[in-house]
Structures are given as structure tokens and as C-alpha cells.
Amino acid sequence: MFGYYLDLAWRSLKRTPILTSLMVLAIGLGIGACITTLTVLHLLSGDPIPGKSAQLFYPQVMPDTRSKTEPEIGFTYTDATNLLREHRADRQAIVVSNNIKVFGPQAGARPMSLSTVATTTDFFPMFDVPFRYGAGWTPTEDGNRARVAVISQELNDKLFGGGNSIGRNIRLDKWDFRIVGVLQHWQPQPRYYDLYGHGAFASGDSVFIPFSTSRDLADLGIEGNALDCWEQLTDQVHLENQPCLWLQYWVELDTPAKVSAYRDYLVSYSEQQKALGRFQFNGKPLTGLHDLMDWLGYLQVVPSDVRLQTWVAFGFLLVCLINTVGLLLAKFLRRSGEIGVRRALGASRRAVFAQMLTEAALVGVAGGMLGLLLALTGLWAVRRSPTDYAALAHLDLRMFLVTFALSIAASLVAGLLPAWRACQIPPALQLKSH
Amino acid sequence: MNIQIRPILVALRRHKAGTLLIALQIALTLAIVCNALFIIRQRLANLSEPSGVDESSVFVIRNQWAADWPTAQVDTQVKADMLALRQLPAVRDATPASGYPLKGGGWDNYISMTPDQTKPTTDAAVYTGDEHFIDTLGAKLIVGRNFRPEEVMVMGTQQAITPPVVIVTKALADKLFPGGNALGKSFYAMGTTPSTIIGIVDPLQRQGVDRWANAYAGQALIWPIRAAFSGGLFYVVRAKPGQLAEAMREAPKALIAQSHMRIIDPKDGVLDYATIRHMVYDSDRGMAILMGIICVVLLAITAAGIVGLTSFWVGQRRRQIGVRRALGAKKRDILAYFLTENFLISTAGVALGAVLAIAFNLWTKTRFEMSQMSMTYVGVGVIVLLLLGQGAVLAPALRASRVSPVEATRSV
Numbered sequence: 001m002f003g004y005y006l007d008l009a010w011r012s013l014k015r016t017p018i019l020t021s022l023m024v025l026a027i028g029l030g031i032g033a034c035i036t037t038l039t040v041l042h043l044l045s046g047d048p049i050p051g052k053s054a055q056l057f058y059p060q061v062m063p064d065t066r067s068k069t070e071p072e073i074g075f076t077y078t079d080a081t082n083l084l085r086e087h088r089a090d091r092q093a094i095v096v097s098n099n100i101k102v103f104g105p106q107a108g109a110r111p112m113s114l115s116t117v118a119t120t121t122d123f124f125p126m127f128d129v130p131f132r133y134g135a136g137w138t139p140t141e142d143g144n145r146a147r148v149a150v151i152s153q154e155l156n157d158k159l160f161g162g163g164n165s166i167g168r169n170i171r172l173d174k175w176d177f178r179i180v181g182v183l184q185h186w187q188p189q190p191r192y193y194d195l196y197g198h199g200a201f202a203s204g205d206s207v208f209i210p211f212s213t214s215r216d217l218a219d220l221g222i223e224g225n226a227l228d229c230w231e232q233l234t235d236q237v238h239l240e241n242q243p244c245l246w247l248q249y250w251v252e253l254d255t256p257a258k259v260s261a262y263r264d265y266l267v268s269y270s271e272q273q274k275a276l277g278r279f280q281f282n283g284k285p286l287t288g289l290h291d292l293m294d295w296l297g298y299l300q301v302v303p304s305d306v307r308l309q310t311w312v313a314f315g316f317l318l319v320c321l322i323n324t325v326g327l328l329l330a331k332f333l334r335r336s337g338e339i340g341v342r343r344a345l346g347a348s349r350r351a352v353f354a355q356m357l358t359e360a361a362l363v364g365v366a367g368g369m370l371g372l373l374l375a376l377t378g379l380w381a382v383r384r385s386p387t388d389y390a391a392l393a394h395l396d397l398r399m400f401l402v403t404f405a406l407s408i409a410a411s412l413v414a415g416l417l418p419a420w421r422a423c424q425i426p427p428a429l430q431l432k433s434h
Numbered sequence: 435m436n437i438q439i440r441p442i443l444v445a446l447r448r449h450k451a452g453t454l455l456i457a458l459q460i461a462l463t464l465a466i467v468c469n470a471l472f473i474i475r476q477r478l479a480n481l482s483e484p485s486g487v488d489e490s491s492v493f494v495i496r497n498q499w500a501a502d503w504p505t506a507q508v509d510t511q512v513k514a515d516m517l518a519l520r521q522l523p524a525v526r527d528a529t530p531a532s533g534y535p536l537k538g539g540g541w542d543n544y545i546s547m548t549p550d551q552t553k554p555t556t557d558a559a560v561y562t563g564d565e566h567f568i569d570t571l572g573a574k575l576i577v578g579r580n581f582r583p584e585e586v587m588v589m590g591t592q593q594a595i596t597p598p599v600v601i602v603t604k605a606l607a608d609k610l611f612p613g614g615n616a617l618g619k620s621f622y623a624m625g626t627t628p629s630t631i632i633g634i635v636d637p638l639q640r641q642g643v644d645r646w647a648n649a650y651a652g653q654a655l656i657w658p659i660r661a662a663f664s665g666g667l668f669y670v671v672r673a674k675p676g677q678l679a680e681a682m683r684e685a686p687k688a689l690i691a692q693s694h695m696r697i698i699d700p701k702d703g704v705l706d707y708a709t710i711r712h713m714v715y716d717s718d719r720g721m722a723i724l725m726g727i728i729c730v731v732l733l734a735i736t737a738a739g740i741v742g743l744t745s746f747w748v749g750q751r752r753r754q755i756g757v758r759r760a761l762g763a764k765k766r767d768i769l770a771y772f773l774t775e776n777f778l779i780s781t782a783g784v785a786l787g788a789v790l791a792i793a794f795n796l797w798t799k800t801r802f803e804m805s806q807m808s809m810t811y812v813g814v815g816v817i818v819l820l821l822l823g824q825g826a827v828l829a830p831a832l833r834a835s836r837v838s839p840v841e842a843t844r845s846v
Contacts, residue, residue: 022738029731110500110697174502221591221665230544232624233594304802305721308473312466316728319462323739326455330746386716417451 009359027367030320032374033313044302048188053292060288071286074245089251091122103171104159114206118214118222134166134181145216150181150208197226200301201389328418343427352423360415368407457783463736464787468815470725472807477722485535486638488572489707491673498666498697505590509662518692524677529563529570531668533641540641543623559640562659578633581658596625604636605652740826748834756841765835772831780823784816
């Protein structure tokens with residue numbers, strides 16, 4: 001039967017080419033706009049570390065003595081190292097990064113300015129960072145301020161032709177570091193672990209070194225991009241005792257019980273710091289503990305323009321749908337005579353309904369194809385824009401399927417009312433009036 | 435011409451679904467178009483905001499050092515570079531800077547009126563430059579004087595310096611001293627010593643257009659500091675009128691000739707202000723264009739929908755139209771009938787649409803940092819949609835008016 005309906009639908013659509021193309025165009029434009037904005041939204045709001053994101057938390061405390069209403073995003077050196085030393089989470093890491101000068105092993109090579117992350121040993125297992133050769137450094141090396149480095153696969157390809165470079169040296173600014181690990185390609189988007197003062201969709205990091213070493217060699221200048229100080233500094237290089245927020249701190253908490261224990265711990269830590277005269281607050285201290293996805297929302301990683309565009313696109317699709325409902329209604333009811341004859345010849349209401357919906361679905365398929373073309377064009381336009389996420393804007397298989405599902409669903413919804421009205425047409429009356 | 439509303443309403447009651455659909459479509463279109471126009475207007479306002487820079491002749495060089503030099507040596511090199519730049523025939527003036535308006539780096543300082551204030555009064559973008567800074571940018575000094583060469587201090591990477599004199603923007607002066615007359619007054623910018631205002635410029639934008647800084651719009655201070663950062667710094671250069679292209683070609687060559695121990699990115703190391711403005715406001719422009727396209731397409735689709743549905747109604751009512759014509763109705767009565775019918779539906783649609791438009795605006799206000807939409811947008815939208823409806827219905831209505839009275843006697 002379906003084949004027959006398809007044939008009828010095709011004939012019917014062919015008979016009114018202008019009306020049909022108008023409907024296909026409306027659905028196609030609506031779908032194209034929605035898929036373009038949805039793809040961007042989906043891409044920007046996706047989980048960068050699925051399966052693990054619910055265990056990763058960003059704590060917040062408030063050492064700043066200016067009157068503020070929310071806990072801080074950045075950490076002072078004192079707080080970050082206190083929390084690290086007290087070691088209350090399953091895993092914890094300090095994170096801070098900057099571009100610094102990196103020299104390859106060849107003598108006389110010009111330096112490259114590469115993003116370098118200073119962090120602590122738990123960083124690699126905590127964020128599921130994959131290794132190609134070697135591994136991260138040990139807690140002992142953290143403690144010894146060892147001059148060891150982990151480099152990205154891309155940097156290893158560039159400097160060592162992709163070979164096993166464990167044990168070889170690279171030079172960061174004036175200092176030599178021994179390579180202990182080479183990563184597999186690792187470039188999560190957004191670059192969630194280091195958002196303080198950096199764009200969310202920056203390209204990946206090339207070098208990772210122990211945080212303690214980066215402080216030992218303070219002239220490397222790895223102090224992030226968002227040094228936020230509330231008093232004048234007495235020393236701009238050694239930030240250890242300065243009133244500045246500049247570090248990030250991540251913890252892994254594997255059970256809900258540990259999460260609530262950590263919340264209590266942040267409060268008691270703040271109270272202890274108040275007793276020491278470092279924090280100032282009245283009543284309860286302001287603290288925070290967001291899981292990863294919450295944290296991305298809190299920092300508004302998805303630009304508000306993108307969310308606004310998505311809403312507008314769906315409004316647009318809604319207008320296109322209403323338009324299609326109206327046109328289908330006109331189209332179906334114009335064929336009252338034909339439907340009356342079919343009903344008189346024994347077609348059930350259900351058969352007429354199915355026939356009309358088949359026709360609507362066919363419009364949906366055509367609209368989906370047009371929408372796909374428009375979405376590809378839209379994403380091409382996004383890729384040419386200078387936003388930091390431009391390069392990521394590609395249609396994946398899932399969105400490809402979503403396009404057709406959404407399009408057919410939309411046209412079926414649009415077809416429901418007209419089809420129902422069409423199948424209500426009484427056979428006798430129509431025959432009589434002709 | 436005698437238009438009777440009642441028969442039209444009675445007829446519409448027999449086409450409830452179609453009537454509702456058109457009204458709903460008009461309502462949603464109005465809601466979206468009003469808000470889109472409002473967004474476009476806001477973004478275009480951002481685009482045309484003056485930076486305070488003579489944008490047609492200023493460009494910026496991002497100069498990084500390829501060597502590790504102490505502050506004194508960097509400063510010597512910066513002075514030599516300035517000499518080389520200012521001697522170029524196509525160059526009017528140049529200054530070393532830690533940042534530049536709209537886009538370039540730099541930092542912010544909290545501003546307080548007393549050294550021991552716990553909550554700062556406000557926040558200002560900090561520009562550093564020598565006595566050529568004001569002339570190089572082309573900023574307008576509305577009151578006071580420029581820096582003197584002997585007031586310019588040298589600042590290395592690891593230093594915090596508070597010069598005793600400062601030039602501020604009018605926005606900052608007004609914020610700190612609402613009573614006016616800020617000249618000669620002083621403030622603290624995260625230092626233990628005050629800076630005294632010797633001049634006021636207007637306008638001069640901050641070094642970024644990020645939304646967080648909207649509360650501090652236009653608030654900037656200029657310190658007489660020759661930055662001698664070991665990593666590198668910006669050179670802002672102003673070409674002589676009409677010689678921008680030549681100056682942009684010559685300047686990097688002159689710098690390399692001065693010393694090759696530097697990195698000037700071949701891709702974006704030298705940027706003119708047209709490019710900078712383009713980059714900075716790209717998302718605003720993109721949003722305005724996108725909303726514009728959506729408006730046009732939406733109006734076109736709505737018009738097409740009205741044409742389609744009215745054509746169907748005309749086809750359906752050919753016999754009734756024939757009867758009316760046979761009973762003495764003139765062509766223009768038929769035309770008026772359909773125009774009035776559409777007007778009634780459209781009016782209902784725009785009434786609902788106006789409510790939706792305002793509701794949508796209120797909602798975006800809470801979620802997307804939008805401001806209150808003026809009623810003008812709704813008014814303009816209403817007129818546009820009413821005209822659109824009348825325009826769209828015209829063709830089918832004319833066709834209806836040409837239906838011959840003879841149709842009354844035909845069966846279909």
C-alpha cells in the first residue's frame with residue numbers, strides 16, 4: 001500500500017509544482033537554519049570528556065578581601081598549594097598555562113612560541129590523557145622540581161619525526177627539560193581544563209611541565225593570562241606570596257559522599273583561613289564546587305549569541321511549519337472531489353489519512369535534502385568566520401541523520417491537521433456536488 | 435464603497451483552521467522580525483562606535499624579541515626603533531605601547547580615590563606610551579596638556595611603576611569626578627602613590643570590547659611609560675594622510691634593518707585599523723547580517739503562505755463570487771472583500787504578534803543581556819506586516835474580482 005501512496009503523492013505533488021516547491025523551500029529553510037545553529041550549539045556544549053565529566057569538579061574559595069558576591073574563579077598560590085598538600089580528593093591538579101619560547105634539539109633553530117601547561121602529576125590520569133610513549137611524571141619529580149616535560153604528539157612529530165623521544169631534551173626558554181612522555185593526539189574542545197583567561201576553543205597544548213618546576217624557574221613566566229591582583233604587587237616574578245588570583249585547581253571526586261564531604265571541607269578550609277587572617281567574611285564563607293559540565297555553563301563557554309541564534313532558528317522553523325500546515329490544508333482540501341471518490345470506492349478514513357501523511361512525508365524528505373544543503377552552506381559560512389570555534393563547525397553523521405528525522409517529523413506534524421481534515425470529507429456530499 | 439464586515443466574519447468562521455494559521459504565522463513573524471530588527475540596530479550601533487583613533491592612517495606592529503635582553507637593552511632598542519620609524523617619509527608619528535584601543539592586549543587597573551580604600555571606585559584600561567602616544571593615535575585632547583619627554587618612565591617586564599602624571603578619558607574623568615573639573619585632581623591605580631590628571635581625551639575606547647567591561651565603557655588611562663618588555667610590545671604607527679599602504683610596507687623593513695633580532699609575524703604582525711575593527715566586530719556584523727537574512731526570508735515565506743491560502747479560498751469560492759457578481763456586486767467590491775478579509779486576519783495576527791514580540795524581548799533581556807526594545811520596532815513591524823498582507827493578497831483578490839457573473843450558473 002505504501003508504494004501506492006508514494007506513487008499517488010508523487011503525482012499529486014507534480015500536479016502543483018509551485019505550491020510543492022514553496023512547501024519544500026519553507027521546510028528546507030527552516031531545517032537548514034536549525035541544523036546549522038544546532039550543530040554549532042551541540043559542538044560547543046558537548047561533553048569534552050564523556051564518562052568522566054561527572055567526577056571532575058572545580059572548587060572555589062574567596063581569598064579576595066574586596067567586597068564581592070561570588071567566589072573566585074582563579075586561585076592564589078597559597079590556596080592552590082594548601083588544597084593540593086591536604087590532598088582531600090581522589091585526584092587533584094593545579095593548572096596554569098602560557099605561551100613560551102620552545103627550542104628544538106637542533107642547534108641554532110629559531111624558537112617557537114608554544115602553549116605550555118604547568119601542572120601536577122595527577123593531571124594525566126585525572127583527565128584521561130592518552131600517552132603514545134612514556135608516561136606523566138611522578139609525585140617525586142613534582143616534589144624535586146624536576147626538569148621533565150611531556151610533549152604533544154604534534155610537537156614530537158615536528159621535532160623528532162614522530163619517533164620515541166623519551167629521554168631526549170627540549171629547551172624551554174633558557175632551560176633544558178628531559179622528555180618523559182609523548183601524548184597521543186589530545187585536543188579536547190572546549191579546552192575545559194584551562195579556561196581562566198584563555199579562549200575556550202583554543203588549539204591544543206604542546207608542552208606540559210611540573211608546576212613546582214615552573215615556580216622554580218619563575219622567569220619562564222608561566223602565570224596564565226588573567227593575573228587578577230587586588231593590591232599592588234611587591235614582586236612581579238615570584239607570585240607565591242602575592243595577592244593575586246592566577247591558578248586553576250581541579251579535583252576528581254568519585255562518589256556523591258565524597259562530593260558532599262569536599263563541600264564541607266571547602267567551608268572548613270575557608271573558616272580556618274579566616275582564623276589565620278587571610279580570608280575575610282561574615283557568617284558563612286562563599287565557596288563553590290561545580291562539576292565539569294556545570295562549570296562550562298557557569299563560565300558561559302557557549303557564547304550567548306549562539307544560544308540566541310538557536311532560539312531564533314527554531315522560531316523560524318515554527319513559522320515555516322505553520323506555513324506548510326496552511327499550504328497542505330489548502331492542497332488537500334482542494335482535492336475534496338478526488339478524496340470523495342476514493343472514499344466512495346471503499347477507501348477507509350485511515351487509508352485516506354495515510355495517503356495524505358505519505359504526501360506530507362515526501363515533502364519532508366525533499367525539504368530535508370534542501371535543508372542539508374543549506375546547513376552545509378551555513379556551516380561553511382561559520383568556518384569562514386573568525387570565531388575561535390570556526391574550524392570545528394562540521395556536520396557529523398549524527399546531525400546528518402537528525403536533519404532528516406527533524407525534517408520528516410516536522411512535515412508529518414504539519415500534515416496531521418490537513419490529513420485529518422481530508423479524511424473527514426464525507427464521500428456522498430462530494431459526489432453529489434459534482 | 436460599502437464594505438460590510440459581518441459577512442466576512444461569517445465566512446471566516448467556515449475557514450477557522452486557515453484563518454488561525456495565517457493569523458498565527460503573521461503573529462510569529464512579527465515577533466521574530468521586531469526582535470531581529472532590534473538586534474540588528476544594536477549590533478550596528480556597536481559597529482559604528484568611534485574608537486578615538488585616526489583609523490584611516492593608524493596601524494599596529496606586534497614586535498617580539500628573538501633574544502633575551504635585559505630591560506636597559508630592550509629600552510635602547512625601542513628608542514632606536516622609534517627613531518627609525520619616525521624618520522620614514524610616509525610616517526607621521528609612532529609610539530611604543532602595551533596595548534591599543536579595541537583589541538590590543540594590555541591590562542586593567544582598579545581605581546581608588548584613597549590608598550587604603552577596600553572597595554575600588556571603578557576600573558580602567560591602562561595604556562602606556564611616550565609623549566607621542568596622543569598624536570600617534572590621533573586622540574583628541576579636549577583639556578589639559580600632553581606628556582613632556584622628561585615625564586616618560588621606562589618599565590621592564592617585572593616592574594610595577596606608578597607615574598605621577600596621567601591622561602584620562604572623559605568617561606573615566608566623569609566617573610571619578612562627577613562634578614567635572616577633574617584636571618589637576620589625582621587618584622590611585624593600585625599603587626601607593628597617586629597619579630595627577632594633566633589632560634583629558636575624548637573619546638578613546640578601551641583595549642577590548644568584551645561584554646564584562648560594558649560597565650567600564652570608555653574608561654581608560656594613559657601613563658607616560660615606555661614599555662621595555664622582554665617578550666615584546668606593540669608599536670603603534672600613524673601614517674601621513676593617504677600614505678598608509680606605503681608606511682605599512684616600509685615600517686617592518688625599517689625595523690628589521692634596525693635589528694633583525696625580532697619576530698614580526700608575517701600573517702598578523704602588522705594590522706591596519708580597518709582590519710582590527712573588522713576582526714573585533716566580526717561577530718556583531720555576522721549577527722546583524724544573519725538577522726537581516728532571517729527577516730527577509732521570513733517575510734517572503736509569510737507572504738507566499740498568504741498568497742497560497744488566499745488563492746485556494748478564491749478557487750473554492752468562485753461560484754459564490756459569481757453569484758455576488760450576478761446580483762450586482764462590482765469588481766471592486768470583490769477586491770475590497772478579500773482585502774478587508776486579509777486586513778481583519780492580519781490585524782488579529784499583529785495584535786497577538788505585538789504581545790509575543792514584547793514577551794520575547796523581555797525573555798531575551800533576562801537571558802541574553804539584551805536591553806528594552808523600543809515600541810517603535812513593534813510599530814514599524816506592525817505596519818510592515820499589514821502592508822505585506824495587503825500586498826500578498828492583492829494578486830489572488832484581483833483574480834477573484836475578474837470572476838465572471840456567469841460562474842454562478844456553472845457547477846464548478
